[in-house]
Amino acid sequence: MSAVVRDMTPADIGAVLTIENKSFPSPWSRLMFEQEVYAESGRAWLVVEHDGVVLGYGGLALLDEAAHVMNLAVRADCRHRGLGRALLAHLARRARGMGARHLTLEVRERNRSAMALYEAAGLKTVGVRPGYYSETGEHAVVMWSDDITHPGEEARLEELWNRAELDLEAYPDVATGHSAPLVLGIETSCDETAAAVMRGGTELLSSVIASQVDFHARFGGVVPEIASRKHTEAIVAVVQEAMEEAGATFGDLDAIAVTHGPGLIGALVVGVAYAKGLSLATGLPLVGVNHLEGHIFANPFANDDVTPPLVALVVSGGHTSLVHVPEWGVYHTLGETLDDAAGEAFDKVAKVLGLGYPGGPVLSSLAEEGDPAAIDFPRAMLRSGDYAFSLSGLKTAVINHIRHEREAGREIHVPDLAASFQQAVIDVQVTKATRAAKELGVQWFCLAGGVAANKLLRESLHETLSAEGVRVSVPPLDLCTDNAAMIAAAGTWRFLRGERLYLDAEAVADLRLDADDASLKT
Amino acid sequence: MTRYALRTSAEEATVAAGRALAPLLQSGDVILLSGDLGAGKTCLARGIAEGLGVGHPVTSPTFNILLVHPGRVFMNHFDLYRLDSPLQLEDIDYWGTLEAGGVSVVEWGDRFAESIPEDRLIVAMTITGDEERLFDLDACGGRSERLASAWIEACSSIAGATLEGGGQP
Numbered sequence: 001m002s003a004v005v006r007d008m009t010p011a012d013i014g015a016v017l018t019i020e021n022k023s024f025p026s027p028w029s030r031l032m033f034e035q036e037v038y039a040e041s042g043r044a045w046l047v048v049e050h051d052g053v054v055l056g057y058g059g060l061a062l063l064d065e066a067a068h069v070m071n072l073a074v075r076a077d078c079r080h081r082g083l084g085r086a087l088l089a090h091l092a093r094r095a096r097g098m099g100a101r102h103l104t105l106e107v108r109e110r111n112r113s114a115m116a117l118y119e120a121a122g123l124k125t126v127g128v129r130p131g132y133y134s135e136t137g138e139h140a141v142v143m144w145s146d147d148i149t150h151p152g153e154e155a156r157l158e159e160l161w162n163r164a165e166l167d168l169e170a171y172p173d174v175a176t177g178h179s180a181p182l183v184l185g186i187e188t189s190c191d192e193t194a195a196a197v198m199r200g201g202t203e204l205l206s207s208v209i210a211s212q213v214d215f216h217a218r219f220g221g222v223v224p225e226i227a228s229r230k231h232t233e234a235i236v237a238v239v240q241e242a243m244e245e246a247g248a249t250f251g252d253l254d255a256i257a258v259t260h261g262p263g264l265i266g267a268l269v270v271g272v273a274y275a276k277g278l279s280l281a282t283g284l285p286l287v288g289v290n291h292l293e294g295h296i297f298a299n300p301f302a303n304d305d306v307t308p309p310l311v312a313l314v315v316s317g318g319h320t321s322l323v324h325v326p327e328w329g330v331y332h333t334l335g336e337t338l339d340d341a342a343g344e345a346f347d348k349v350a351k352v353l354g355l356g357y358p359g360g361p362v363l364s365s366l367a368e369e370g371d372p373a374a375i376d377f378p379r380a381m382l383r384s385g386d387y388a389f390s391l392s393g394l395k396t397a398v399i400n401h402i403r404h405e406r407e408a409g410r411e412i413h414v415p416d417l418a419a420s421f422q423q424a425v426i427d428v429q430v431t432k433a434t435r436a437a438k439e440l441g442v443q444w445f446c447l448a449g450g451v452a453a454n455k456l457l458r459e460s461l462h463e464t465l466s467a468e469g470v471r472v473s474v475p476p477l478d479l480c481t482d483n484a485a486m487i488a489a490a491g492t493w494r495f496l497r498g499e500r501l502y503l504d505a506e507a508v509a510d511l512r513l514d515a516d517d518a519s520l521k522t
Numbered sequence: 523m524t525r526y527a528l529r530t531s532a533e534e535a536t537v538a539a540g541r542a543l544a545p546l547l548q549s550g551d552v553i554l555l556s557g558d559l560g561a562g563k564t565c566l567a568r569g570i571a572e573g574l575g576v577g578h579p580v581t582s583p584t585f586n587i588l589l590v591h592p593g594r595v596f597m598n599h600f601d602l603y604r605l606d607s608p609l610q611l612e613d614i615d616y617w618g619t620l621e622a623g624g625v626s627v628v629e630w631g632d633r634f635a636e637s638i639p640e641d642r643l644i645v646a647m648t649i650t651g652d653e654e655r656l657f658d659l660d661a662c663g664g665r666s667e668r669l670a671s672a673w674i675e676a677c678s679s680i681a682g683a684t685l686e687g688g689g690q691p
Contacts, residue, residue: 190585229613264586266614318585338579339564348559348584392564392582399560400652509590 003083004498005090008045008057010037015054016047023073026135036061036070044094048074048083058087060095060103066144067095069105072114084117089160092121092148096157101147106140108133118143122156158327181254181495184278185488186239188271189263189291190318193234194484197246197253201492202301206245207478207485210234231270239274242484250282257491260288260501261511263318268507276503287491288501292319292513293331295448295480297490300328302475309442313433315457316449316481317343317358322387322432323513324440328493331513334436335387342425343451345391349398349421353414363418364454370419375401377424387432394424422456430460437470446473452480524667526659526674527686529650535682536562536655540569542676546669547574549595549623552639554631557647562655563629566645570627571597583629587614596624600631608634641666656686 008016013033020027036045036059044067045059056074060067069091074083095103103123107114115125123143132140146153180200187194193210243249258275261268279286295314300306308328314321320337340348343360350359355366377397380390398421405412437445445465452458452474462472479486530536543553553570555563564582571580574593583589583601591597598619602611611617616637620626631637632644641663648656661670677683 262586264614265588316585337581339568340582341585344582344584352559396560399558399649403649509586509588 003048003050003055003086004500005046005048005086006498006500008033008037008047008059009502010034012047012054012057013037016057019054019056019073019075020071022076026133028071042098044091044098046087046090046094048087056083056087058084058091060091062095062098062100065099065101066104067091067098067100067102069103080113084114085120085160088117088121089157092157092160096148096154101149103145103148104143106132106142108136109139109141115141115143121160122146122148122153162327181492182248182252183255183257183287183488183492183495184239184242184253185289185484185486185491186235186256186258186271186275187291187294187482187484187487188231188235188267188274189259189261190267190482192482193231193238193270194482194487195235195239195242196484196488197242197248198485198488198492201489201496202304204301204485204488205248206242207483208238208242208245209483210238231267235270235274239278250278250284253282253284255285255287255491255495256282257287257289257487257495258501259291259294259487260505261290261508263291263507263509265507265509268509272505272507276501276505280503285495286501286503286505287495287499288505289487289490289494290511290513291482291487292321292323294486294490295319296323296325296331296446297493298448298475298479298483298486299446299473301486301489302479303473305471306444306446306473308444309440310444310446311433311436311440311442312446312448313429313461314449315342315429315447315451317341317347317360317451319449320389320391320429321513322389322436324436324442325446329497333512333514335389335432337389337391338381339390339392340395342389342391342429343449345395345425346422346451346454348395349418352395352399352402353412353417360451361453364422364456366415367418367422367456368415370413370415370417372419372423374413374416375420377401377420379424379428382428382431387436389428389432391425394421422454426454426457426460429457430464433461434464434468434470437465438468443471444473445470448475448480450481453477524659524661524670526661526670528657528659528674528677529684529686530562530655530657531682531684532653533562533565535680536565537569537572538680539657539673539677539683540566540571541573542569542680543673544570544573544594546672546676547595547625549625550621551665551669552620552626552628552631552642554628554638554642554644555647556630556632556644558649561647561649563647566647566657567599567627567629570625571599574625588619590624598624598626599629600626601629602633602637603630605633608636611637643670 036043042062047054047057055078058072060069123145125141126144127142129140131137182199185196196207197205256275256279258271260272292314296312309326312323318341320342322334324332324334346360346363347358350363351357355362380393381388458474465472568580571591574597576591576593583599584603589599643666644660646658650656659670661667
């Protein structure tokens, strides 16, 4: 197991005090740490631990726009191995997430190695407080960073972050070569109950979805739908099946990854509660994965060439999001739908055309026989200059068109209507996707989510983006629709970064993708 | 039981009608919306959310079934479209959510007899033109009847919204 940086909890204070007492002439008291750890807001306290042993810690307090690094120490026999840098990089990232514009701290004038660390993070000496450390009479050097939200400083901190990550990986005593952990992924964010077992985030050993025909046949027609009850009925059998197919026992696993949002709360809680129970019973660490991050991770899983920086379009029945991924784990949502998701618009227009619900795929296949230029439907938000989508107006335009044709006594040519509607949706998606990829200068574009099954969307994206020199990744279709393999893939990555979901964590129906990079504890 | 009919000439007027309803709402109120796809249910819900001070665009809850938005009073935005049995109301904790407070706006809220509370305001929305929509308000119970009448009064100053007929006892 490699070294991990995670939030400090009250249970860590004993171990922290041991290091504190050996590191400083006038150490902090237990009460001082408790006040920090229990503070409601404006604080970030982290520990770096290996195999359950705390090796170092650090914390900051936010005052106005400055994050004051209050304390930072590494166990004497573990110094000079990048752990301090890892802590500082994590703290800096946390500070940015809390809205800080500057990092600041005081350091003993004789503590040259600490000053070198802070200088590498971009802090500069701005003054001296004479005799600040009363017990030795030492001066304190006051250091202050430039605006950490400026792109240059942000890049410097990212660099520090990247090097810290490497240092942790390359630290042989700490990272014991556990490079290919076995992870169970669990997904119940909406209609599907799914479980998968994966080794090292790349080797898929099993992937079971309860609605799959073979699973049905064996377990007597459990049809998981909207209902949390259905997830509850299915989850034990689905996980068992995934473990059996993988030929693994719980004792072989290194971690459990579970979707903890966004989604239907009643469905999410089933997966999260089951995963927490399993974690408690087996002692296995638990990792939380954002459902949308899972969709994006289906891409590097399917094609190991895919690397950030990239732009991803997550488009499904419930989501239409264009996301910039400058590096794994950091997400900037460029734009989302303001009303209906793309998959939802397909399903609802199909319903209006009498193709049943959800009839999106039927509509798409009918569209292949139609003329996409037959009806000039509106391309909403095409020239809005931003990356937002709106599909509700298009749905209404289709409904109005049908009403007018019927009133005029004309027969509706369903394939033409389907093709024209589909073209209107895809034109906007492709235009915005291409503009985002160009503006952000990325090499890769990733399509994700169930609507990736739409052939015209895939082909149009390939054609337009390839012409711009951007490579396009589309995972196999069974990885585009909701599945647990993508959760295991993203979960493995988060597990290796030391991120954990604790037993007090809850499912979050509106979990944001962008929030995750500000916080290690997802 | 009280009935009113309100006509809006365009999407903006539908959103404005929702905004006008918001200040009258209190925790525990349930508004059921019905009408075909494209009738403007989500539009009206968006107006209510805006009026409640929800700071982000309210997207369709069809896929998620329930989206909760923080505001002056939080808003439970349900969509029962994807449910195919009243038994599923239990599964999504429909009653528990309604009773736990907040303002509840339920699209396809009249889908099941079981989904309609005793004291209820149903807004049945009909497409009467490309942009024009007709709302039939059907209020039953003391709270809902007072709410419907106050809402209709608040709508009188909205451009593009016209009251049709009067309240019928």
